[in-house]
Amino acid sequence: MRDVLRIVWQAVILGFAEMRRVYTWKTWTFGWLMRLLCQVTFYALLGSYLGDPHLMRYVLVGNTVGLACLESTIVVISLAGERAMGTLPLLAIAPAGHLPVYLGRGLQWTTTGLISSMVGWTVLPPLLGVPLPWPRAAYAIPVIVLVVISSYGYGCALAGVALRLRGVEWLVLNVAYGIVLTFGGTNVPLSFWPAPLRAVLEFLPLVHGLQAVRGILDGAPVGHVFGLIGIEALVGAGWYLVAWLSMDRLVSVGRRTGTLDYAG
């Protein structure tokens, strides 16, 4: 276990070092974070434009929690980079195995995702005139953390696709979080979608976590909320399992077919 944690820690250091290539704290705060907050504000104001304050809060909460999912899935890009850097075969033959690396490789995005979501959670509602019911809003924060964790597993699983099909990482990323944010209940209630699609949505991260967050804010029964939290955790665990199997298979098939290239 200690070996795994040390590898994850080294991968986290690497992840943050790579993140610093893209952002300084200033460009992240005044560029990326502002962009996300503007995006959430835009959708919230659409709700307001429709003349329904409940809808505005619905969209605001959905998109704010959605930020946690959106940024966590950027792990797809970080993991796909291993092939481009030629480190994939070296990771594959390392005695500790390659899987712990993937676990820590994109954790920087979970950190920024959580920060983005928390800033949105605390700043935007009062700014837009739809304050959240505190302290209940505080109880929802651990659920947002859970959404971050389950979404990261989802991103890791989809990174397996990006590692197999070269050059599609940005497509995979955008489709991955696009699907969740479009159909997962951020702007439109799940009940809007046809039943077969709703059945599929049950397996996406964010979906149940977001329902739990809404339940907490609306004072729903504790048992109902915990049920939703449990399902979100199960969905997340499922995605981690898929990621683990997918990555392991990537390497075992790669050894057999010769696709674990040094080059990108």
Add this chain to the structure above:
Amino acid sequence: MEAAVSASALRRTYERKRKDAVVALDDLTLSIARNEIHGLLGPNGAGKTTLVKILSTVLLPTAGTARVLGHDVVAETRTVRTLVGLVLGGDRGLYDRLSARRNLLFWGALYKLDARTVRRRADALLERVGLAERADDPVERFSRGMRQRLHLARGLLHEPQVLFLDEPTSGLDPVAAVAFRRLVLELRDEGRTFLLATHDMDEATALCDRVSLIDRGRLLLTDDTASIGRILGDRECVDFVHDDGTHAEALALLPEVTDVERLDDRWRVHTADRDGSRRVLAWLVERDVLTARHAQPTLEEVYLRTVGDRGMRV
């Protein structure tokens, strides 16, 4: 003594959709002694990298067996991985955003080295490969030669007994290449075994105890580097430099001379035997051609004659 590396009837094919499979290694049998630097020479696509990949467990063979220090690379993968180090050439295989030290700490964790050990070894290796003063600089600021030395340090971190070097000096300037070779020789003197896949004949000549020539996945020959010229037969040669061809024409008429050929920068006189070479040398010295020397075919000539003009083709 058991070989450090052995391959027996090793075969690797790559399946292709709607096309015939590509044979990358074709019944290759090879043995490398402990403490040997063994060169693997061949044109692009000859199978050098495929062999290195199989031996380092990155790739599975289609048939045949390969062993490292007696351990089967397929059946005992985990053991083999702790015994071998893989050193890639070029820019890939390092994390550019991390410092040299951080790269080593990262890979040390993946080799299950405890924190104290990996720090100690990282410091010692960075010192050894001449990167101590740049240890905390991001790798993206490193020159090609510095990257290559860091590759070697990474490959040595877990103190492997066998190292596979895949084109380790490609793109290095001559000074950096010489420094790198010196380091490899030092490491060999400490008891390590090397398999060096390279295109570079000078490198192979300078470093390798023995070389193997492969082409189209087949082993063409294996011999001591120093005496590989014998492969082309027991021909005696005398090389000399001269501006015009008058001496060459005169030499061609001597009974002991079998052939005279123009090489890039010199003339080569082939003689029937050692006495013939002696007489040709004397003949040239009498005419003030002091550049004359007794010669044997070089590794490069052996390579060119054995592999032919395939070097430009893949």
